[in-house]
Amino acid sequence: MSAxxxxxxxxxxxxxxQDAARAVRLVGAEAVPLWHAxxxxxxxxxxxxxGGFSYGDYLRxxxxxxxxPLMEELVPAAKAGLPVxxxxxGFQILCEAHLLPGALTRNASLHYVCRDxxxxxxxxxxxxxxxxxxxxEIVLPIKHGEGRYVASDDTLAALESGGxxxxxxxxxxxxxxxxxxxxxxxAGNVVGLMPHPEHAVEELVGAPSTxxxxxxxxxxxxxxxx
Amino acid sequence: MARVIVDVMLKPEILxxxxxxxxxxxxxxxxxxxxxxxxxxxxxxxxxGPADEAALEEVRKMAETLLAxxxxxxxxxxxxx
Numbered sequence: 001m002s003a004x005x006x007x008x009x010x011x012x013x014x015x016x017x018q019d020a021a022r023a024v025r026l027v028g029a030e031a032v033p034l035w036h037a038x039x040x041x042x043x044x045x046x047x048x049x050x051g052g053f054s055y056g057d058y059l060r061x062x063x064x065x066x067x068x069p070l071m072e073e074l075v076p077a078a079k080a081g082l083p084v085x086x087x088x089x090g091f092q093i094l095c096e097a098h099l100l101p102g103a104l105t106r107n108a109s110l111h112y113v114c115r116d117x118x119x120x121x122x123x124x125x126x127x128x129x130x131x132x133x134x135x136x137e138i139v140l141p142i143k144h145g146e147g148r149y150v151a152s153d154d155t156l157a158a159l160e161s162g163g164x165x166x167x168x169x170x171x172x173x174x175x176x177x178x179x180x181x182x183x184x185x186x187a188g189n190v191v192g193l194m195p196h197p198e199h200a201v202e203e204l205v206g207a208p209s210t211x212x213x214x215x216x217x218x219x220x221x222x223x224x225x226x
Numbered sequence: 227m228a229r230v231i232v233d234v235m236l237k238p239e240i241l242x243x244x245x246x247x248x249x250x251x252x253x254x255x256x257x258x259x260x261x262x263x264x265x266x267x268x269x270x271x272x273x274x275g276p277a278d279e280a281a282l283e284e285v286r287k288m289a290e291t292l293l294a295x296x297x298x299x300x301x302x303x304x305x306x307x
Contacts, residue, residue, distance in 0.1 A: 108241060110247055151297070175241070
């Protein structure tokens, strides 16, 4: 059987694509580079939207990336069920593209936050979190200036009642409403989170944990069983 | 040629920590009597032709699609003149 193929998208200004690709390879999947200017998803089985400052964060984080040629392919594919995860800037892009509800705004403190962050895994029924146990506490790095999750009261209520909050901060670093660190779409194939699982896959590099591996083993398990 | 102004503001219910920081700085600079500041964005859109209703409708579409994120922001469109 050929390895599961996970696409890793690079926009101008993306920073974490190499780490994401490395994490994908570490769990035994094939990392397929996807370029923002191509109309081509190269037949991948899942897509990872990494962090960074795509298009310099001009206008709003993720606002320009949303209209990249690749996104014109990705948005309908995600709506049709392709597993997609966005971390940090990738989460901002998923919100701007309306694949996930709400938006990420300036941290309440106005400070860029860079630290190891404790999180609680609330939902393990997604394509990207099935390797965790419900309520499991994990530690992942965060590094962002605009990670404060906001949404209307109605949207928040729907997220909570539908079980769409996937990760919650233990000790809120940015003022996110309801301590929300990550959410999923209705179908559970699209997940976005501010923390960086791709930076916490190997002890060698001084990561606070290898808890990020769970994201990558989840998608692999999901694809192999599909 | 006409110039159309698009103002984009965070919705009133969305926290604006930048505006708050500005409001807190004002008294330190000797400006008193300010109860709140909200920060927004102003776009100056230069049109090739006149700012007729059809052109304004295009600018509104532009604002809704790209200039503003209507999940968190409101916008207004007006002709400068």
